[in-house]
Amino acid sequence: MKVLMFGWEFPPHISGGLGTACQGIVKGLIHHDVNVVMVVPKAYGDEGTERFRLLSAENVPVSSSGFYAKKLKEKLRFFEINSPVLPYIHPDEYEQYFKSLPSKTNPGSLGDPGTVSFRFSGQYGTGLMTEVWNYALVAGEIARTNDFDIIHAHDWLSFPAAILAKSISNKPLIVHMHSTEFDRAGENVNHQIFEMERQAMESADQVIAVSGFTKQIIVDKYHIHPSKVIPIHNAVEQLQEAPAVKTGKRSGEIIISYLGRVTFQKGPEYFIEAASKVLNKDNRFRFVMAGNGNLLNKMIEMTARLRISKRFHFTGFLKGDQVGRLLSMSDAYVMPSVSEPFGISPLEAMQHRIPTIISKQSGVQEILRNVIKVDFWNTDAMANAIYGIGSYTGISNSLANGGMAEVQSLSWNNQSKKMKNVYQQFVA
């Protein structure tokens, strides 16, 4: 069986959450004898093996882009190239991105007569909608000239591509929802993205959601029939080496960490509110918020207003080994997300034997037992859990040991097997 896959990220070129998940899925599929061609906007040279090819959309000359464009316009309503949309970031961050990225995406250069190659940044920049559009045209060409059994597309950036590929090849389409516009933007959804997601799911033969939580959003907000949506949870890559020994901590202090973007979706203010409740009762605790985002300044002001700044620390964005260091100092990890389709970060904390508290508004909580689950708005319960972990050794041991064992049992191979089963329903 051969699957044509569309995604915007794939390691090592971009290693966000989405790319990491795609990599896990692909590895698992290969393990189960499924051949994969993964199309990304930009890869540095085609790479691959017999079973797996990573295809850069830049390197595919498109023969009749006008035909594909017409076809795509028929299939996909409400598509505007000129709207500058940034999918995973808030408008406030827009300016920073605008400055940091090349200002224009190259519309493409003429190669052979009648064919055109597109240039992609592969980033989440200002020309994003143009790139999404061009990427779809490339997908049309790939779908016409390649042999495959099924199409599998990851998140909305690849959905126009997937829709066009399906209409040209008539092959079954699996749409994989790693996050929805409602998770990313709260109630301020971008209607164009919403429409792309909705139409892709409408035209799909099956929708895979990364959790039951996400399935519910798909059913409630996109009105997709529940029978069409199957939840298949993410997994996590196992650590190659043992986590670092706990270091660098002053004795008697209890360090509670938050790691992630400081944005609406992640619920940083609930973490601060819980911290304040704990510190009002007990000053053995220190709190660390690591990460960047459009709410960072507001959060710094909030801790000052609550008069907890001397025990509440902001680190900004942390790089790879710094993350490990912070985790190794931490006594507990908190993920207070308001809406988290899956949420991989608690799994990483658990791999480091850190007792973990996660919000019930997350997909990952559906598969975990050895964590404490609270509603994100219930800062009393969050504070109580933090206090308990910091005060009673029995629970920190239970959560650390149980959590680590539990995460070791999650595997991409199992999850990819479920995806292969989905494929088999549509491929004779």
Place this chain on the structure above:
Amino acid sequence: MKNICLYFQVHQPFRLRNFPFFDIGENGDYFDEAANIALLKKVALKCYLPTNKLLLDLFRKHGKDFRVSFSISGTILDQFERYMPEVIESFRKLADTGNVEFLSETYAHSLAALKSKEEFIRQVNSHAEKIETLFGQRPLAFRNTELVYADFIGETVHEMGYKVMLTEGADWVLGWKSPNHLYSSHVHPNLKLLLKNYRLSDDIAFRFSDRNWKEWPLTSDKFINWLNAIPEEEEIVNLFMDYETFGEHQWTETGIFDFLEEFPDRVLRQNFEFITPSEAAFLPDKGHLTIPYPVSWADEERDLTAWLGNDMQQDAFDTLYELEDKVVNCQDVQLKKDWLYLQTSDHFYYMCTKHFSDGDVHKYFNPYESPFDAFINYMNVLADFSLKLDRDLVHHKAFPPQSFKEREKIPVSQPGI
């Protein structure tokens, strides 16, 4: 001649209220009275009252031939007295027939035997007094919480003058031996041991309504056939179960009451007799049993891991009993009572993290969403309790000696299992 020994466990804990850490040191109380009343009423109406009524009818019908035994914890007796005295009254009617033996247990349905001999003895004695006051008979047979038994517990129970004790017929204890004999403790051969036949007991208590079970539906005739199939030389079958089996674990609709109603009649038509534990103590003794590690009636493992299997449970258990000397020196009646109720084994059961096949049973009446919630809530209560205790001791200038007694560590599961 075969003997059938029926024993029913009657118990409910005092469940804790939600006790967030904000409340530590705020002089609040610990127990969720509304939930405890509501659950007691529910179970009383579904099980205790109707089953007592049925038993009373059966005693009238069969006279002295039908006999059963009860172990009723002190915590549920306190709840009955406070919230539903009519249930005490209905047990008293059963007691008055003379067909019922009441067993001895720890007042708080606690695991004190594993931690403090002194506290264990205090609780067993206060429970025996309570039973005598309410039902007019001093218990002669002993049943420890969750049927927990080990040689060192047998020793204490023997010292207290009991002649017979009930425990679990776990495979790892018996090996090739049958549970259907009377045994004795190897430390004190005068202490007889009655072992639960867990297959036949659990057929009624757990599997009765299980439609996936190949023996469903279980009729009294079928059950009698199984009893008949037991070899002639095996003289006693111990059917031990929660009293809530009738009407609560197995609903009326499953036919459990019909089963119970027919049961004595079917048994007595065979060459069988009903017997109570202290009567059974006079049967011929089939030899000594050595049980170095504690056995219990819980889960597949039949050890202590349901209550003391993880770090949380052990931390909570140790923290609780570190307070013992202070409680003994404390003057406050309410604090003494609180400490008693905090010892109830259910609090530790709620902290159990063994999921898998036992999960359903563990969820039963569990007020917590997770074992972690259960632990944090319990520890917050203990932290507050400890503060109250210190205040009382300072007030009465009655601090105990500085060092607490070091107690032996007790293995919660058999090594190598």
